[in-house]
Amino acid sequence: MGISTETTLLLVEDRQSDAAFVEQMLVEHRGDFGVSDDPSIEIDAVEHVDSLSAGVERVTDGDIDIVLLDLGLPDSNGLETVSTMLEHTATVPVIVLTGQKGMGVEAIKRGAQDYLVKGRLNADLLVRTITYAIERARISEDLRDRNHQLELINQILRTDLRNDVSMIVGRTDQLRERIDGDDRATVDAILEASNHALELTDTAATVIDVIAERPTADLxxxxxxxxxxxxxxxxxxxxxxxxxxxxxxxxxxxxxxxxxxxxxxxxxxxxxxxxxxxxxxxxxxxxxxxxxxxxxxxxxxxxxxxxxxxxxxxxxxxxxxxxxxxxxxxxxxxxxxxxxxxxxxxxxxxxxxxxxxxxxxxxxxxxx
Known part of the structure:
Protein backbone atom coordinates (compact mmCIF):
# COMPACT_ATOMS: atom_id res chain seq x y z
CA MET A 1 0.00 0.00 0.00
CA GLY A 2 2.87 2.36 0.77
CA ILE A 3 1.11 4.83 3.12
CA SER A 4 3.00 8.12 3.17
CA THR A 5 2.51 11.37 5.07
CA GLU A 6 0.06 12.40 2.34
CA THR A 7 -2.96 10.08 2.27
CA THR A 8 -5.64 9.98 -0.42
CA LEU A 9 -9.06 8.81 0.67
CA LEU A 10 -11.72 7.58 -1.76
CA LEU A 11 -15.31 8.05 -0.66
CA VAL A 12 -17.80 5.84 -2.52
CA GLU A 13 -21.23 7.23 -1.63
CA ASP A 14 -24.23 8.03 -3.81
CA ARG A 15 -26.15 10.22 -1.35
CA GLN A 16 -24.84 13.74 -1.71
CA SER A 17 -25.90 14.76 1.80
CA ASP A 18 -24.04 11.84 3.41
CA ALA A 19 -21.00 12.46 1.22
CA ALA A 20 -20.92 16.17 2.09
CA PHE A 21 -21.21 15.36 5.82
CA VAL A 22 -18.25 12.96 5.73
CA GLU A 23 -16.14 15.27 3.57
CA GLN A 24 -16.74 18.16 5.94
CA MET A 25 -15.56 16.14 8.95
CA LEU A 26 -12.49 14.97 7.05
CA VAL A 27 -11.52 18.52 6.13
CA GLU A 28 -12.16 19.97 9.58
CA HIS A 29 -10.22 17.25 11.39
CA ARG A 30 -7.48 16.50 8.89
CA GLY A 31 -4.82 17.33 11.49
CA ASP A 32 -6.17 14.81 14.03
CA PHE A 33 -5.19 11.62 12.19
CA GLY A 34 -2.30 9.40 13.30
CA VAL A 35 -1.30 7.54 16.44
CA SER A 36 0.82 8.69 19.36
CA ASP A 37 4.07 7.15 18.11
CA ASP A 38 3.43 8.05 14.46
CA PRO A 39 1.28 11.18 14.11
CA SER A 40 2.31 11.76 10.50
CA ILE A 41 -0.83 10.45 8.73
CA GLU A 42 -2.66 13.29 7.02
CA ILE A 43 -5.70 13.07 4.76
CA ASP A 44 -4.25 15.18 1.98
CA ALA A 45 -6.97 14.55 -0.60
CA VAL A 46 -10.56 13.28 -0.59
CA GLU A 47 -11.98 11.96 -3.85
CA HIS A 48 -15.69 11.22 -4.21
CA VAL A 49 -17.50 8.88 -6.61
CA ASP A 50 -21.15 7.81 -6.50
CA SER A 51 -21.08 4.23 -7.84
CA LEU A 52 -19.24 0.98 -7.27
CA SER A 53 -18.03 0.80 -10.86
CA ALA A 54 -16.50 4.27 -10.58
CA GLY A 55 -14.92 3.32 -7.25
CA VAL A 56 -13.40 0.13 -8.67
CA GLU A 57 -12.06 2.04 -11.66
CA ARG A 58 -10.46 4.67 -9.42
CA VAL A 59 -8.88 2.13 -7.08
CA THR A 60 -7.54 0.19 -10.04
CA ASP A 61 -5.84 3.35 -11.32
CA GLY A 62 -3.77 3.44 -8.11
CA ASP A 63 -2.67 6.08 -5.57
CA ILE A 64 -5.64 5.44 -3.26
CA ASP A 65 -4.67 4.79 0.36
CA ILE A 66 -8.04 4.08 1.99
CA VAL A 67 -11.66 3.60 0.89
CA LEU A 68 -14.89 4.58 2.64
CA LEU A 69 -17.48 2.38 0.94
CA ASP A 70 -21.26 2.68 1.16
CA LEU A 71 -22.95 -0.71 0.82
CA GLY A 72 -26.06 0.67 -0.87
CA LEU A 73 -25.10 2.02 -4.30
CA PRO A 74 -27.01 2.38 -7.58
CA ASP A 75 -25.11 -0.48 -9.21
CA SER A 76 -24.56 -2.72 -6.17
CA ASN A 77 -26.21 -3.41 -2.84
CA GLY A 78 -25.25 -5.29 0.31
CA LEU A 79 -22.24 -7.44 1.05
CA GLU A 80 -21.49 -8.10 -2.62
CA THR A 81 -20.44 -4.46 -2.78
CA VAL A 82 -17.54 -4.95 -0.41
CA SER A 83 -16.64 -8.30 -2.00
CA THR A 84 -16.41 -6.70 -5.44
CA MET A 85 -14.30 -3.83 -4.17
CA LEU A 86 -11.90 -6.18 -2.37
CA GLU A 87 -11.46 -8.23 -5.53
CA HIS A 88 -9.82 -5.20 -7.08
CA THR A 89 -7.67 -4.08 -4.14
CA ALA A 90 -5.62 -6.51 -2.12
CA THR A 91 -3.76 -3.94 0.00
CA VAL A 92 -5.94 -0.82 0.30
CA PRO A 93 -7.98 -0.86 3.55
CA VAL A 94 -11.74 -0.64 3.05
CA ILE A 95 -14.07 0.81 5.70
CA VAL A 96 -17.73 0.05 5.15
CA LEU A 97 -20.48 2.64 5.60
CA THR A 98 -23.76 0.97 6.51
CA GLY A 99 -27.04 1.61 8.25
CA GLN A 100 -26.95 -1.75 10.06
CA LYS A 101 -24.39 -2.86 12.64
CA GLY A 102 -24.88 -6.54 11.77
CA MET A 103 -24.12 -5.81 8.14
CA GLY A 104 -20.84 -4.18 9.18
CA VAL A 105 -19.74 -7.25 11.13
CA GLU A 106 -20.44 -9.46 8.13
CA ALA A 107 -18.46 -7.06 5.94
CA ILE A 108 -15.43 -7.45 8.22
CA LYS A 109 -15.71 -11.23 7.86
CA ARG A 110 -15.47 -10.72 4.11
CA GLY A 111 -12.29 -8.69 4.43
CA ALA A 112 -13.23 -5.09 5.28
CA GLN A 113 -10.94 -3.45 7.81
CA ASP A 114 -13.78 -1.88 9.82
CA TYR A 115 -17.25 -0.38 9.54
CA LEU A 116 -19.09 2.82 10.47
CA VAL A 117 -22.83 2.97 11.14
CA LYS A 118 -24.62 5.87 9.48
CA GLY A 119 -26.63 7.92 11.92
CA ARG A 120 -24.10 7.25 14.68
CA LEU A 121 -21.14 8.78 12.90
CA ASN A 122 -19.17 11.58 14.55
CA ALA A 123 -15.77 13.17 13.98
CA ASP A 124 -13.91 11.35 16.77
CA LEU A 125 -15.20 7.96 15.63
CA LEU A 126 -14.39 8.70 12.00
CA VAL A 127 -10.84 9.84 12.79
CA ARG A 128 -10.14 6.87 15.07
CA THR A 129 -11.56 4.30 12.65
CA ILE A 130 -9.61 5.63 9.67
CA THR A 131 -6.37 5.92 11.66
CA TYR A 132 -6.49 2.38 12.97
CA ALA A 133 -7.57 0.94 9.64
CA ILE A 134 -4.52 2.52 8.01
CA GLU A 135 -2.24 1.26 10.78
CA ARG A 136 -3.63 -2.28 10.58
CA ALA A 137 -3.20 -2.29 6.81
CA ARG A 138 0.35 -1.05 7.18
CA ILE A 139 1.17 -3.82 9.66
CA SER A 140 -0.42 -6.42 7.38
CA GLU A 141 1.67 -5.23 4.46
CA ASP A 142 4.84 -5.37 6.57
CA LEU A 143 3.99 -8.95 7.54
CA ARG A 144 3.39 -9.92 3.92
CA ASP A 145 6.73 -8.39 2.93
CA ARG A 146 8.50 -10.16 5.77
CA ASN A 147 6.98 -13.51 4.82
CA HIS A 148 8.06 -13.06 1.20
CA GLN A 149 11.59 -12.27 2.37
CA LEU A 150 11.61 -15.31 4.64
CA GLU A 151 10.44 -17.52 1.78
CA LEU A 152 13.31 -16.25 -0.38
CA ILE A 153 15.89 -16.80 2.35
CA ASN A 154 14.41 -20.22 3.04
CA GLN A 155 14.80 -21.19 -0.61
CA ILE A 156 18.41 -20.00 -0.68
CA LEU A 157 19.28 -21.92 2.48
CA ARG A 158 17.47 -25.15 1.69
CA THR A 159 18.33 -25.42 -2.00
CA ASP A 160 21.00 -23.14 -3.47
CA LEU A 161 23.39 -22.90 -0.51
CA ARG A 162 22.82 -26.45 0.72
CA ASN A 163 23.40 -27.91 -2.75
CA ASP A 164 26.68 -26.03 -3.11
CA VAL A 165 27.95 -27.00 0.34
CA SER A 166 26.89 -30.61 -0.21
CA MET A 167 28.93 -30.63 -3.42
CA ILE A 168 31.95 -29.29 -1.51
CA VAL A 169 31.56 -32.04 1.11
CA GLY A 170 31.30 -34.76 -1.54
CA ARG A 171 34.25 -33.58 -3.62
CA THR A 172 36.40 -33.00 -0.53
CA ASP A 173 35.61 -36.50 0.72
CA GLN A 174 36.73 -37.93 -2.64
CA LEU A 175 39.91 -35.83 -2.54
CA ARG A 176 40.70 -37.05 0.98
CA GLU A 177 41.20 -40.61 -0.26
CA ARG A 178 43.87 -39.52 -2.76
CA ILE A 179 46.25 -37.56 -0.55
CA ASP A 180 48.17 -38.01 2.69
CA GLY A 181 50.47 -36.19 5.07
CA ASP A 182 49.99 -32.49 5.77
CA ASP A 183 47.67 -32.11 2.81
CA ARG A 184 45.28 -34.65 4.31
CA ALA A 185 45.06 -32.66 7.54
CA THR A 186 44.12 -29.60 5.49
CA VAL A 187 41.44 -31.52 3.61
CA ASP A 188 40.09 -32.89 6.91
CA ALA A 189 39.76 -29.33 8.20
CA ILE A 190 37.87 -28.29 5.04
CA LEU A 191 35.60 -31.32 5.36
CA GLU A 192 34.85 -30.57 9.01
CA ALA A 193 34.06 -26.93 8.25
CA SER A 194 31.83 -27.90 5.32
CA ASN A 195 29.86 -30.36 7.42
CA HIS A 196 29.44 -27.67 10.06
CA ALA A 197 28.16 -25.29 7.38
CA LEU A 198 25.55 -27.89 6.41
CA GLU A 199 24.43 -28.12 10.03
CA LEU A 200 24.17 -24.33 10.21
CA THR A 201 22.00 -24.18 7.10
CA ASP A 202 19.64 -26.72 8.69
CA THR A 203 19.48 -24.70 11.92
CA ALA A 204 19.00 -21.40 10.11
CA ALA A 205 16.22 -22.86 7.96
CA THR A 206 14.49 -24.18 11.07
CA VAL A 207 14.77 -20.76 12.72
CA ILE A 208 13.04 -19.28 9.69
CA ASP A 209 10.25 -21.85 10.10
CA VAL A 210 9.80 -20.76 13.71
CA ILE A 211 9.77 -17.06 12.85
CA ALA A 212 7.31 -17.58 10.02
CA GLU A 213 4.95 -19.71 12.09
CA ARG A 214 5.08 -17.79 15.36
CA PRO A 215 2.38 -15.14 14.70
CA THR A 216 -0.26 -17.77 13.86
CA ALA A 217 0.99 -20.90 15.58
CA ASP A 218 -1.54 -22.59 17.87
CA LEU A 219 0.00 -24.25 20.90
Whole structure:
Protein backbone atom coordinates (compact mmCIF):
# COMPACT_ATOMS: atom_id res chain seq x y z
CA MET A 1 0.00 0.00 0.00
CA GLY A 2 2.87 2.36 0.77
CA ILE A 3 1.11 4.83 3.12
CA SER A 4 3.00 8.12 3.17
CA THR A 5 2.51 11.37 5.07
CA GLU A 6 0.06 12.40 2.34
CA THR A 7 -2.96 10.08 2.27
CA THR A 8 -5.64 9.98 -0.42
CA LEU A 9 -9.06 8.81 0.67
CA LEU A 10 -11.72 7.58 -1.76
CA LEU A 11 -15.31 8.05 -0.66
CA VAL A 12 -17.80 5.84 -2.52
CA GLU A 13 -21.23 7.23 -1.63
CA ASP A 14 -24.23 8.03 -3.81
CA ARG A 15 -26.15 10.22 -1.35
CA GLN A 16 -24.84 13.74 -1.71
CA SER A 17 -25.90 14.76 1.80
CA ASP A 18 -24.04 11.84 3.41
CA ALA A 19 -21.00 12.46 1.22
CA ALA A 20 -20.92 16.17 2.09
CA PHE A 21 -21.21 15.36 5.82
CA VAL A 22 -18.25 12.96 5.73
CA GLU A 23 -16.14 15.27 3.57
CA GLN A 24 -16.74 18.16 5.94
CA MET A 25 -15.56 16.14 8.95
CA LEU A 26 -12.49 14.97 7.05
CA VAL A 27 -11.52 18.52 6.13
CA GLU A 28 -12.16 19.97 9.58
CA HIS A 29 -10.22 17.25 11.39
CA ARG A 30 -7.48 16.50 8.89
CA GLY A 31 -4.82 17.33 11.49
CA ASP A 32 -6.17 14.81 14.03
CA PHE A 33 -5.19 11.62 12.19
CA GLY A 34 -2.30 9.40 13.30
CA VAL A 35 -1.30 7.54 16.44
CA SER A 36 0.82 8.69 19.36
CA ASP A 37 4.07 7.15 18.11
CA ASP A 38 3.43 8.05 14.46
CA PRO A 39 1.28 11.18 14.11
CA SER A 40 2.31 11.76 10.50
CA ILE A 41 -0.83 10.45 8.73
CA GLU A 42 -2.66 13.29 7.02
CA ILE A 43 -5.70 13.07 4.76
CA ASP A 44 -4.25 15.18 1.98
CA ALA A 45 -6.97 14.55 -0.60
CA VAL A 46 -10.56 13.28 -0.59
CA GLU A 47 -11.98 11.96 -3.85
CA HIS A 48 -15.69 11.22 -4.21
CA VAL A 49 -17.50 8.88 -6.61
CA ASP A 50 -21.15 7.81 -6.50
CA SER A 51 -21.08 4.23 -7.84
CA LEU A 52 -19.24 0.98 -7.27
CA SER A 53 -18.03 0.80 -10.86
CA ALA A 54 -16.50 4.27 -10.58
CA GLY A 55 -14.92 3.32 -7.25
CA VAL A 56 -13.40 0.13 -8.67
CA GLU A 57 -12.06 2.04 -11.66
CA ARG A 58 -10.46 4.67 -9.42
CA VAL A 59 -8.88 2.13 -7.08
CA THR A 60 -7.54 0.19 -10.04
CA ASP A 61 -5.84 3.35 -11.32
CA GLY A 62 -3.77 3.44 -8.11
CA ASP A 63 -2.67 6.08 -5.57
CA ILE A 64 -5.64 5.44 -3.26
CA ASP A 65 -4.67 4.79 0.36
CA ILE A 66 -8.04 4.08 1.99
CA VAL A 67 -11.66 3.60 0.89
CA LEU A 68 -14.89 4.58 2.64
CA LEU A 69 -17.48 2.38 0.94
CA ASP A 70 -21.26 2.68 1.16
CA LEU A 71 -22.95 -0.71 0.82
CA GLY A 72 -26.06 0.67 -0.87
CA LEU A 73 -25.10 2.02 -4.30
CA PRO A 74 -27.01 2.38 -7.58
CA ASP A 75 -25.11 -0.48 -9.21
CA SER A 76 -24.56 -2.72 -6.17
CA ASN A 77 -26.21 -3.41 -2.84
CA GLY A 78 -25.25 -5.29 0.31
CA LEU A 79 -22.24 -7.44 1.05
CA GLU A 80 -21.49 -8.10 -2.62
CA THR A 81 -20.44 -4.46 -2.78
CA VAL A 82 -17.54 -4.95 -0.41
CA SER A 83 -16.64 -8.30 -2.00
CA THR A 84 -16.41 -6.70 -5.44
CA MET A 85 -14.30 -3.83 -4.17
CA LEU A 86 -11.90 -6.18 -2.37
CA GLU A 87 -11.46 -8.23 -5.53
CA HIS A 88 -9.82 -5.20 -7.08
CA THR A 89 -7.67 -4.08 -4.14
CA ALA A 90 -5.62 -6.51 -2.12
CA THR A 91 -3.76 -3.94 0.00
CA VAL A 92 -5.94 -0.82 0.30
CA PRO A 93 -7.98 -0.86 3.55
CA VAL A 94 -11.74 -0.64 3.05
CA ILE A 95 -14.07 0.81 5.70
CA VAL A 96 -17.73 0.05 5.15
CA LEU A 97 -20.48 2.64 5.60
CA THR A 98 -23.76 0.97 6.51
CA GLY A 99 -27.04 1.61 8.25
CA GLN A 100 -26.95 -1.75 10.06
CA LYS A 101 -24.39 -2.86 12.64
CA GLY A 102 -24.88 -6.54 11.77
CA MET A 103 -24.12 -5.81 8.14
CA GLY A 104 -20.84 -4.18 9.18
CA VAL A 105 -19.74 -7.25 11.13
CA GLU A 106 -20.44 -9.46 8.13
CA ALA A 107 -18.46 -7.06 5.94
CA ILE A 108 -15.43 -7.45 8.22
CA LYS A 109 -15.71 -11.23 7.86
CA ARG A 110 -15.47 -10.72 4.11
CA GLY A 111 -12.29 -8.69 4.43
CA ALA A 112 -13.23 -5.09 5.28
CA GLN A 113 -10.94 -3.45 7.81
CA ASP A 114 -13.78 -1.88 9.82
CA TYR A 115 -17.25 -0.38 9.54
CA LEU A 116 -19.09 2.82 10.47
CA VAL A 117 -22.83 2.97 11.14
CA LYS A 118 -24.62 5.87 9.48
CA GLY A 119 -26.63 7.92 11.92
CA ARG A 120 -24.10 7.25 14.68
CA LEU A 121 -21.14 8.78 12.90
CA ASN A 122 -19.17 11.58 14.55
CA ALA A 123 -15.77 13.17 13.98
CA ASP A 124 -13.91 11.35 16.77
CA LEU A 125 -15.20 7.96 15.63
CA LEU A 126 -14.39 8.70 12.00
CA VAL A 127 -10.84 9.84 12.79
CA ARG A 128 -10.14 6.87 15.07
CA THR A 129 -11.56 4.30 12.65
CA ILE A 130 -9.61 5.63 9.67
CA THR A 131 -6.37 5.92 11.66
CA TYR A 132 -6.49 2.38 12.97
CA ALA A 133 -7.57 0.94 9.64
CA ILE A 134 -4.52 2.52 8.01
CA GLU A 135 -2.24 1.26 10.78
CA ARG A 136 -3.63 -2.28 10.58
CA ALA A 137 -3.20 -2.29 6.81
CA ARG A 138 0.35 -1.05 7.18
CA ILE A 139 1.17 -3.82 9.66
CA SER A 140 -0.42 -6.42 7.38
CA GLU A 141 1.67 -5.23 4.46
CA ASP A 142 4.84 -5.37 6.57
CA LEU A 143 3.99 -8.95 7.54
CA ARG A 144 3.39 -9.92 3.92
CA ASP A 145 6.73 -8.39 2.93
CA ARG A 146 8.50 -10.16 5.77
CA ASN A 147 6.98 -13.51 4.82
CA HIS A 148 8.06 -13.06 1.20
CA GLN A 149 11.59 -12.27 2.37
CA LEU A 150 11.61 -15.31 4.64
CA GLU A 151 10.44 -17.52 1.78
CA LEU A 152 13.31 -16.25 -0.38
CA ILE A 153 15.89 -16.80 2.35
CA ASN A 154 14.41 -20.22 3.04
CA GLN A 155 14.80 -21.19 -0.61
CA ILE A 156 18.41 -20.00 -0.68
CA LEU A 157 19.28 -21.92 2.48
CA ARG A 158 17.47 -25.15 1.69
CA THR A 159 18.33 -25.42 -2.00
CA ASP A 160 21.00 -23.14 -3.47
CA LEU A 161 23.39 -22.90 -0.51
CA ARG A 162 22.82 -26.45 0.72
CA ASN A 163 23.40 -27.91 -2.75
CA ASP A 164 26.68 -26.03 -3.11
CA VAL A 165 27.95 -27.00 0.34
CA SER A 166 26.89 -30.61 -0.21
CA MET A 167 28.93 -30.63 -3.42
CA ILE A 168 31.95 -29.29 -1.51
CA VAL A 169 31.56 -32.04 1.11
CA GLY A 170 31.30 -34.76 -1.54
CA ARG A 171 34.25 -33.58 -3.62
CA THR A 172 36.40 -33.00 -0.53
CA ASP A 173 35.61 -36.50 0.72
CA GLN A 174 36.73 -37.93 -2.64
CA LEU A 175 39.91 -35.83 -2.54
CA ARG A 176 40.70 -37.05 0.98
CA GLU A 177 41.20 -40.61 -0.26
CA ARG A 178 43.87 -39.52 -2.76
CA ILE A 179 46.25 -37.56 -0.55
CA ASP A 180 48.17 -38.01 2.69
CA GLY A 181 50.47 -36.19 5.07
CA ASP A 182 49.99 -32.49 5.77
CA ASP A 183 47.67 -32.11 2.81
CA ARG A 184 45.28 -34.65 4.31
CA ALA A 185 45.06 -32.66 7.54
CA THR A 186 44.12 -29.60 5.49
CA VAL A 187 41.44 -31.52 3.61
CA ASP A 188 40.09 -32.89 6.91
CA ALA A 189 39.76 -29.33 8.20
CA ILE A 190 37.87 -28.29 5.04
CA LEU A 191 35.60 -31.32 5.36
CA GLU A 192 34.85 -30.57 9.01
CA ALA A 193 34.06 -26.93 8.25
CA SER A 194 31.83 -27.90 5.32
CA ASN A 195 29.86 -30.36 7.42
CA HIS A 196 29.44 -27.67 10.06
CA ALA A 197 28.16 -25.29 7.38
CA LEU A 198 25.55 -27.89 6.41
CA GLU A 199 24.43 -28.12 10.03
CA LEU A 200 24.17 -24.33 10.21
CA THR A 201 22.00 -24.18 7.10
CA ASP A 202 19.64 -26.72 8.69
CA THR A 203 19.48 -24.70 11.92
CA ALA A 204 19.00 -21.40 10.11
CA ALA A 205 16.22 -22.86 7.96
CA THR A 206 14.49 -24.18 11.07
CA VAL A 207 14.77 -20.76 12.72
CA ILE A 208 13.04 -19.28 9.69
CA ASP A 209 10.25 -21.85 10.10
CA VAL A 210 9.80 -20.76 13.71
CA ILE A 211 9.77 -17.06 12.85
CA ALA A 212 7.31 -17.58 10.02
CA GLU A 213 4.95 -19.71 12.09
CA ARG A 214 5.08 -17.79 15.36
CA PRO A 215 2.38 -15.14 14.70
CA THR A 216 -0.26 -17.77 13.86
CA ALA A 217 0.99 -20.90 15.58
CA ASP A 218 -1.54 -22.59 17.87
CA LEU A 219 0.00 -24.25 20.90
CA UNK A 220 -0.85 -27.90 21.26
CA UNK A 221 -0.43 -30.35 24.16
CA UNK A 222 2.69 -32.50 23.79
CA UNK A 223 3.38 -35.49 26.01
CA UNK A 224 6.77 -34.60 27.47
CA UNK A 225 7.84 -38.22 28.05
CA UNK A 226 7.34 -39.03 24.36
CA UNK A 227 9.25 -35.95 23.21
CA UNK A 228 12.17 -36.51 25.60
CA UNK A 229 12.37 -40.27 25.04
CA UNK A 230 12.73 -39.85 21.30
CA UNK A 231 15.47 -37.24 21.64
CA UNK A 232 17.35 -39.12 24.36
CA UNK A 233 17.39 -42.31 22.30
CA UNK A 234 18.73 -40.41 19.32
CA UNK A 235 21.33 -38.75 21.52
CA UNK A 236 22.52 -42.09 22.96
CA UNK A 237 23.12 -43.50 19.47
CA UNK A 238 25.09 -40.43 18.34
CA UNK A 239 27.41 -39.84 21.33
CA UNK A 240 29.45 -41.65 23.96
CA UNK A 241 28.19 -39.46 26.80
CA UNK A 242 26.74 -41.13 29.89
CA UNK A 243 23.10 -40.13 30.22
CA UNK A 244 20.52 -40.51 32.98
CA UNK A 245 16.89 -39.37 33.16
CA UNK A 246 15.08 -38.60 36.41
CA UNK A 247 11.41 -37.73 37.02
CA UNK A 248 10.63 -35.83 40.23
CA UNK A 249 8.06 -36.96 41.22
CA UNK A 250 7.28 -40.03 39.10
CA UNK A 251 3.88 -38.64 38.12
CA UNK A 252 5.66 -36.10 35.95
CA UNK A 253 6.10 -38.87 33.37
CA UNK A 254 2.49 -38.38 32.29
CA UNK A 255 2.44 -34.57 31.97
CA UNK A 256 1.81 -32.65 28.76
CA UNK A 257 3.24 -29.23 27.95
CA UNK A 258 2.25 -26.43 25.60
CA UNK A 259 4.39 -26.60 22.51
CA UNK A 260 4.83 -26.89 18.76
CA UNK A 261 6.56 -29.53 16.59
CA UNK A 262 9.77 -27.51 17.06
CA UNK A 263 9.92 -28.41 20.77
CA UNK A 264 11.78 -31.68 20.21
CA UNK A 265 14.52 -29.79 18.35
CA UNK A 266 15.06 -27.61 21.43
CA UNK A 267 16.04 -30.64 23.50
CA UNK A 268 18.10 -32.04 20.63
CA UNK A 269 20.22 -28.89 20.50
CA UNK A 270 20.53 -28.52 24.28
CA UNK A 271 21.70 -32.13 24.62
CA UNK A 272 24.23 -31.63 21.83
CA UNK A 273 25.41 -28.47 23.58
CA UNK A 274 25.83 -30.33 26.87
CA UNK A 275 28.03 -32.95 25.21
CA UNK A 276 29.87 -30.51 22.94
CA UNK A 277 30.78 -27.88 25.50
CA UNK A 278 32.41 -30.50 27.69
CA UNK A 279 34.55 -31.73 24.77
CA UNK A 280 35.11 -35.04 26.55
CA UNK A 281 34.01 -38.59 25.78
CA UNK A 282 33.37 -39.31 29.47
CA UNK A 283 30.98 -36.43 30.05
CA UNK A 284 28.02 -37.24 32.28
CA UNK A 285 24.64 -35.69 31.52
CA UNK A 286 21.66 -35.82 33.88
CA UNK A 287 18.20 -34.82 32.65
CA UNK A 288 15.78 -34.03 35.48
CA UNK A 289 12.07 -33.32 34.98
CA UNK A 290 10.14 -31.55 37.74
CA UNK A 291 6.53 -30.41 37.64
CA UNK A 292 4.03 -28.29 39.55
CA UNK A 293 0.33 -27.73 38.93
CA UNK A 294 1.00 -25.22 36.14
CA UNK A 295 4.66 -25.50 35.06
CA UNK A 296 7.12 -28.20 34.03
CA UNK A 297 10.89 -27.78 34.09
CA UNK A 298 13.49 -29.88 32.28
CA UNK A 299 17.06 -29.47 33.56
CA UNK A 300 20.02 -30.73 31.54
CA UNK A 301 23.13 -30.90 33.72
CA UNK A 302 26.59 -31.74 32.35
CA UNK A 303 30.03 -32.17 33.91
CA UNK A 304 31.91 -30.10 31.36
CA UNK A 305 33.30 -26.60 31.52
CA UNK A 306 31.42 -23.93 33.46
CA UNK A 307 30.14 -20.85 31.67
CA UNK A 308 31.15 -17.37 32.70
CA UNK A 309 28.45 -15.14 34.19
CA UNK A 310 28.71 -12.85 31.17
CA UNK A 311 28.18 -15.78 28.82
CA UNK A 312 25.09 -16.91 30.75
CA UNK A 313 23.55 -13.44 30.62
CA UNK A 314 24.32 -13.25 26.91
CA UNK A 315 22.49 -16.50 26.18
CA UNK A 316 19.36 -15.93 28.24
CA UNK A 317 18.88 -12.16 28.00
CA UNK A 318 17.37 -11.15 24.63
CA UNK A 319 18.09 -7.45 25.27
CA UNK A 320 21.75 -8.09 26.04
CA UNK A 321 22.15 -10.23 22.94
CA UNK A 322 21.19 -7.35 20.67
CA UNK A 323 24.53 -5.69 21.46
CA UNK A 324 26.46 -8.96 21.51
CA UNK A 325 25.18 -10.96 18.56
CA UNK A 326 28.62 -12.30 17.69
CA UNK A 327 28.52 -14.49 20.78
CA UNK A 328 25.18 -16.10 20.02
CA UNK A 329 25.29 -19.27 17.96
CA UNK A 330 22.48 -20.22 15.62
CA UNK A 331 21.56 -23.12 17.90
CA UNK A 332 21.13 -20.91 20.96
CA UNK A 333 19.16 -18.36 18.98
CA UNK A 334 16.92 -21.17 17.74
CA UNK A 335 16.33 -22.47 21.28
CA UNK A 336 15.43 -19.04 22.58
CA UNK A 337 13.18 -18.26 19.62
CA UNK A 338 11.17 -21.47 20.01
CA UNK A 339 10.82 -21.01 23.77
CA UNK A 340 9.59 -17.44 23.30
CA UNK A 341 7.00 -18.69 20.81
CA UNK A 342 5.56 -21.22 23.31
CA UNK A 343 5.79 -19.05 26.42
CA UNK A 344 8.77 -20.97 27.81
CA UNK A 345 11.71 -19.76 29.92
CA UNK A 346 15.43 -20.52 29.80
CA UNK A 347 17.90 -20.35 32.70
CA UNK A 348 21.57 -21.34 33.04
CA UNK A 349 23.43 -22.11 36.27
CA UNK A 350 26.68 -23.75 37.34
CA UNK A 351 26.60 -27.45 38.13
CA UNK A 352 28.25 -28.76 41.31
CA UNK A 353 31.09 -29.53 41.48
CA UNK A 354 31.67 -28.81 37.78
CA UNK A 355 29.72 -28.11 34.62
CA UNK A 356 26.53 -26.33 33.61
CA UNK A 357 22.81 -26.79 34.20
CA UNK A 358 20.46 -25.51 31.50
CA UNK A 359 16.79 -25.45 32.52
CA UNK A 360 13.78 -25.09 30.25
CA UNK A 361 10.43 -24.22 31.87
CA UNK A 362 7.15 -24.78 30.01
CA UNK A 363 3.46 -24.36 30.68
CA UNK A 364 1.71 -27.52 31.82
CA UNK A 365 -1.38 -28.19 29.75
CA UNK A 366 -4.18 -30.74 29.85
CA UNK A 367 -4.20 -33.34 27.09
CA UNK A 368 -2.37 -36.48 26.04
Missing amino acids: QPYNLRRVLTAELERFRTDTDAKLTLEWEPDECESVSVAGTPMLSAVFEKLLANAAGDADRTDVMITVTVECTNDRVSVSIADTGEEMSEARKRQLVDPIQSVTAQAGISADWYFVRTVLESVGGDLSIENNAPQGTVVTVSLDRISGD
